[in-house]
Amino acid sequence: SVIGQINNVTFHPSYSYEDFVEGYRPVDNGGGSLVLCLEPGIFKRICREAQVNPEKKYILMVDEINRANVARVFGELITLLEKDKRGMMVTLPQSKEPFMIPPNVYMLGTMNTSDRSIKLLDAALRRRFAFIELMPDIDVLLGSKVGNLRLDLFLEELNQRISSSEGREKQIGHSFLMKNGEPATEPDEFARCFRQEILPLLQEMCY
Numbered sequence: 652s653v654i655g656q657i658n659n660v661t662f663h664p665s666y667s668y669e670d671f672v673e674g675y676r677p678v679d680n681g682g683g684s685l686v687l688c689l690e691p692g693i694f695k696r697i698c699r700e701a702q703v704n705p706e707k708k709y710i711l712m713v714d715e716i717n718r719a720n721v722a723r724v725f726g727e728l729i730t731l732l733e734k735d736k737r738g739m740m741v742t743l744p745q746s747k748e749p750f751m752i753p754p755n756v757y758m759l760g761t762m763n764t765s766d767r768s769i770k771l772l773d774a775a776l777r778r779r780f781a782f783i784e785l786m787p788d789i790d791v792l793l794g795s796k797v798g799n800l801r802l803d804l805f806l807e808e809l810n811q812r813i814s815s816s817e818g819r820e821k822q823i824g825h826s827f828l829m830k831n832g833e834p835a836t837e838p839d840e841f842a843r844c845f846r847q848e849i850l851p852l853l854q855e856m857c858y
Contacts, residue, residue: 654700659712660693662719668692668726673745689746694728701753709756716760721776728752732779764820787825795834797841802828809849817856823849 660671668674671692677685691699694711701709722729727741728750737754760780787810792803810822827848828835835841 654696654709656707657710657712658693658697659714661714662716662721662724664718664720666719666724668724671695671724672726672728673743675745695743695750698750698752698756701756702751705753705755707755709753711756711758713758713760715762716776717762725776729775729779732758732776786819787822789825791825792828792834795836797835798838800841802834813853813856821856823852 669676669692671694673689673691673695675687676690678688678690680686697709697711701707725732727744730736731739731741731752736752738751740749740751742748743750758780764784787806789803789807792806795802806823806825806828813821813823827844828841830840835844
């Protein structure tokens with residue numbers, strides 16, 4: 652696939668260094684059989700593209716960054732993520748090529764801190780990222796109603812009760828009460844969301 656200035660990838664438990672940096676992959680040799688060829692991963696390709704286009708900024712958005720074994724995925728590149736190590740060269744173990752992370756490459760990682768797997772996030776990776784907390788925003792629901800129910804007051808009261816009993820990180824996000832970027836207005840849609848999405852979360856918290 653073509654490398655653009657904004658790229659997305661989702662980490663999962665089987666995601667590996669071979670997917671991210673480089674690794675051997677089976678390739679059809681045209682004769683009906685497969686041969687192993689060394690293929691660049693998504694991050695290596697982004698960095699190569701950024702090197703030849705230093706005037707452009709390249710962003711890699713990693714969803715669920717805490718789902719993979721981050722030490723295994725990043726390998727020796729964990730050092731190069733540091734701000735003062737940008738431009739420093741290392742030799743990749745498989746291709747033996749020199750490699751660096753250019754200063755015009757940026758990585759954004761997302762995670763759900765209510766997920767217990769956050770505790771497994773590698774301490775080395777924690778030190779290399781700045782963290783921004785995104786909490787439920789009732790302002791986007793301000794004044795919106797479903798029938799006589801004010802959505803902002805409903806979410807505020809619900810989250811106050813959740814915070815007092817289960818902790819602030821278990822709060823329900825405002826996106827549950829939105830549809831296509833706008834606050835829900837139809838009673839049937841609100842009822843479906845409450846029964847199928849919000850209620851199961853509450854039941855799990857109170858299990």
